[in-house]
Each structure stands twice: as structure tokens, then as C-alpha cells.
Amino acid sequence: MSAPVIIIGSGLAAYNLAREFRKLDKTSALMLVSRDHAGFYSKPMLSNALSANKSAEQLIMKTADKMAEELNATILPHTTVVSIDVEHQEVVLGDDTILPYRDLVLALGADPIRLPLNGQAAAAVLSVNDLDDFTQFNRQLDGARRVAILGAGLIGCEFANDLLARDITPIVIDPATWPLSRLLPPEAGAYLAQKLSDAGVQFHWGVTAHSVETVDAGLQVTLSDQSSLVVDLVLSAVGLRARTELAAAAGLSVNRGVVVNQYLQTSQPHVYAVGDCAEVLGLNLPFVFPIMQQARALAATLAGTETSVKYPAMPVMVKTPACPTVVAPPALGAVGEWHVEPSETGMLAKFSAADGRLLGFALLGSATAQRQALTPDLPVVLA
Numbered sequence: 465m466s467a468p469v470i471i472i473g474s475g476l477a478a479y480n481l482a483r484e485f486r487k488l489d490k491t492s493a494l495m496l497v498s499r500d501h502a503g504f505y506s507k508p509m510l511s512n513a514l515s516a517n518k519s520a521e522q523l524i525m526k527t528a529d530k531m532a533e534e535l536n537a538t539i540l541p542h543t544t545v546v547s548i549d550v551e552h553q554e555v556v557l558g559d560d561t562i563l564p565y566r567d568l569v570l571a572l573g574a575d576p577i578r579l580p581l582n583g584q585a586a587a588a589v590l591s592v593n594d595l596d597d598f599t600q601f602n603r604q605l606d607g608a609r610r611v612a613i614l615g616a617g618l619i620g621c622e623f624a625n626d627l628l629a630r631d632i633t634p635i636v637i638d639p640a641t642w643p644l645s646r647l648l649p650p651e652a653g654a655y656l657a658q659k660l661s662d663a664g665v666q667f668h669w670g671v672t673a674h675s676v677e678t679v680d681a682g683l684q685v686t687l688s689d690q691s692s693l694v695v696d697l698v699l700s701a702v703g704l705r706a707r708t709e710l711a712a713a714a715g716l717s718v719n720r721g722v723v724v725n726q727y728l729q730t731s732q733p734h735v736y737a738v739g740d741c742a743e744v745l746g747l748n749l750p751f752v753f754p755i756m757q758q759a760r761a762l763a764a765t766l767a768g769t770e771t772s773v774k775y776p777a778m779p780v781m782v783k784t785p786a787c788p789t790v791v792a793p794p795a796l797g798a799v800g801e802w803h804v805e806p807s808e809t810g811m812l813a814k815f816s817a818a819d820g821r822l823l824g825f826a827l828l829g830s831a832t833a834q835r836q837a838l839t840p841d842l843p844v845v846l847a
């Protein structure tokens with residue numbers, strides 16, 4: 465049998481690619497190797513699982529066995545790839561097994577960034593970036609009343625909103641002065657903060673966490689302004705960093721992610737990258753929609769028709785039911801201005817160029833209804 469297409473990973477990038485590939489090629493050998501359980505689940509559900517009343521087990525839509533059957537693929541769960549030999553087209557597993565590949569796809573994801581924290585309980589700080597993390601988080605939430613969240617970005621705000629479903633007070637800490645500060649203009653940020661506060665979220669703006677200590681009543685978090693708070697749990701949500709180590713060690717070009725061209729090819733033949741680990745022509749966009757575009761393009765390439773990935777405008781829905789929000793941030797370095805129109809029930813913020821062209825938007829509350837109408841006016845992200 466000829467060497468398989470090997471995909472490393474079993475997240476949305478790996479499985480979407482495998483599915484798209486099987487639509488085009490029913491027979492070539494296909495293998496997925498993942499260091500986790502390799503069950504199929506939707507990672508975005510992790511930050512609304514509490515209000516959706518789902519346990520970690522219930523979040524698994526299909527087991528690895530079921531996926532293997534459906535995809536006519538070999539799936540190796542709990543199997544770590546420790547190195548790649550690009551010259552011989554082989555990957556090496558943790559137990560020294562060597563697997564040859566026809567083509568290799570890195571779908572390795574990203575690691576949560578950990579802030580350097582002082583204090584003897586710094587290691588107790590959790591982050592939730594996969595199902596196993598969620599299991600642990602969910603377990604530790606039992607009996608918790610107050611949870612500190614480091615970071616008021618997308619994921620921090622979503623978890624804060626979700627914790628309200630458990631009657632827990634989320635206390636969000638961020639060095640900026642409004643939530644989603646890199647995606648929203650200040651007025652829109654203030655609106656979102658107000659809605660989340662009304663729903664029960666507390667915020668500490670303009671500060672960072674400095675240390676975490678165990679005290680009798682729980683965990684004491686000391687902030688950069690010397691104030692402190694006592695909570696039951698600390699969740700860190702300060703951002704992600706693409707997993708590039710394996711690629712770098714194999715001599716592939718890496719930057720913020722594994723560097724790929726518009727065909728999702730790395731700097732080595734027969735090696736590709738998709739999902740959160742990939743940097744496509746300088747763009748590392750850790751969201752589901754770009755993954756779908758990548759999966760379709762790369763599946764075609766792997767099935768014999770070289771196809772470049774294209775990104776249309778891709779607004780992101782923020783899962784904060786206390787204030788429904790959709791953001792399409794302007795491209796980095798885009799020149800323009802925000803124009804904000806508040807209404808009784810929401811806020812419409814448009815980022816436009818001097819000539820009036822729409823370059824980005826943020827829609828809050830009732831303004832989210834304008835998403836469909838405005839999206840076609842946005843510039844494409846990658847032509």
C-alpha cells in the first residue's frame with residue numbers, strides 16, 4: 465500500500481480537511497494522528513457549554529472510532545508526533561514508531577499564552593483550550609462562587625457570560641479599559657461592558673494580575689495596583705500562540721505560525737499546515753470560518769487539483785448572549801475612522817476609509833440584524 469496522507473491533529477482543522485478530502489478522494493490512504501482522545505467536538509462550544517447545560521462527554525459528537533469509520537481513515541488517538549523527517553517523508557511517534565507519509569498536514573492548533581505570575585498558587589490558574597481542559601474546569605467549578613478571568617478578549621468575555629448560568633460571579637481583569645479592546649472602538653466596548661455588568665459580570669480595568677496565593681478562603685489574586693481579590697478559581701484567557709515547535713525543529717519556516725503560501729504549503733514539499741497553527745501569507749486567524757476555507761482548498765490540492773485558499777470577509781459572532789455582538793475588525797494597518805451610532809437597543813459601529821468605503825464593523829445588540837446587509841460591502845480578506 466502506498467504511504468497515506470497523514471494529518472497531525474483531530475481538531476476542527478484536521479476533521480474538516482479529512483471530510484473535504486473524502487468528498488473528492490474516497491480511496492487514498494488517510495491517517496489522523498492525535499495526542500488527545502480524537503473525538504469530534506466543536507471547540508467553540510466550550511465557552512457556552514455551561515449555559516447549554518453540556519458536560520464534556522456530551523460535547524463529543526462522534527468518537528474517534530466512529531470518525532474513522534465515516535472517513536475511511538486510520539485514526540490514532542493518544543499518539544504524539546515527536547518529530548518530522550521531511551527528507552525521508554516520515555513522522556516519528558513518541559514510542560519511536562516511524563510512519564511514512566505521501567503528504568503531511570500539520571493541524572496542530574495553538575497553546576494558551578500563560579502570563580508570568582508570582583505566588584505559590586500560580587500553577588493553579590486554569591485555561592480552557594480543549595475538551596480535557598474543560599473537564600477539569602467544570603469539575604473545579606463545583607461549589608465555586610467567584611471566578612477571576614484574566615483577559616477581556618473574546619474568550620474571556622464568553623466564559624464570563626457563560627459562568628453566570630452557574631450563578632457564579634465572574635471577575636474579569638484586563639489592562640485595557642474596555643472589553644474586546646482590539647476589536648471594538650471604546651464606545652462600543654463601553655456598551656458591551658455595561659450589558660455584561662448589568663448581567664452580573666464584574667470588571668477590573670487598567671490592571672493585570674500579579675500573583676496568586678492560596679489563602680483560607682480560596683485564591684487571593686493581587687493586581688498590579690496592589691489591590692487584591694479572593695476567588696475560588698482563576699481562569700486565564702489572554703490569547704493563544706500557534707504551536708510551531710514541531711515544524712521549527714523539522715526546519716520548516718515559522719513566524720507567528722507555521723509559514724504557508726496560499727496553497728497552504730510550508731517551506732518543504734509535501735508538508736502543509738492548516739488551522740490555528742498556520743500563518744497564511746502573514747495571516748494567523750484562529751477562527752472556524754478560515755478553517756473551512758482552508759479545508760476546502762487543501763482537500764482539492766491533495767486530491768490532485770492545486771487550489772489556493774481565498775478568504776471572503778469573515779465576521780465573528782461573539783457568544784455573549786447578554787449582548788449579542790458581531791465583529792469584523794478592519795485589517796491591521798487599515799486607514800480609516802470609526803463612526804458609532806448608538807440606538808435604544810444596540811450600537812452600530814462602522815470603520816470606514818476617507819472615501820466612505822466600509823473596512824470593518826462592530827454590531828451590538830439589535831444592530832447584529834444588519835450583519836447580512838453589511839458583510840458584502842466589506843473588503844475580501846484574501847483574494
Ligand SMILES: Cc1cc2nc3c(=O)[nH]c(=O)nc-3n(C[C@H](O)[C@H](O)[C@H](O)COP(=O)(O)OP(=O)(O)OC[C@H]3O[C@@H](n4cnc5c(N)ncnc54)[C@H](O)[C@@H]3O)c2cc1C
Nearest residue numbers: 473474475476477499507508545572573739740750751752
Ligand atoms: C473557548 C473557545 C471558544 C471559541 N469560540 C469560537 C467561535 O465562536 N467562533 C470561531 O470561529 N472560533 C472560535 N474559537 C476558535 C476555534 O475554536 C479554533 O480556531 C479552532 O477550533 C482551531 O482548530 P484547530 O484544529 O486548528 O486546533 P485544535 O482544535 O487546537 O487542534 C489541534 C490538534 O492537534 C493535536 N496535536 C497537537 N500537537 C500534536 C502532536 N505533537 N502530536 C499529535 N497531535 C498533536 C491536538 O491534540 C489537537 O487534536 C474558540 C476557541 C476557544 C478556545
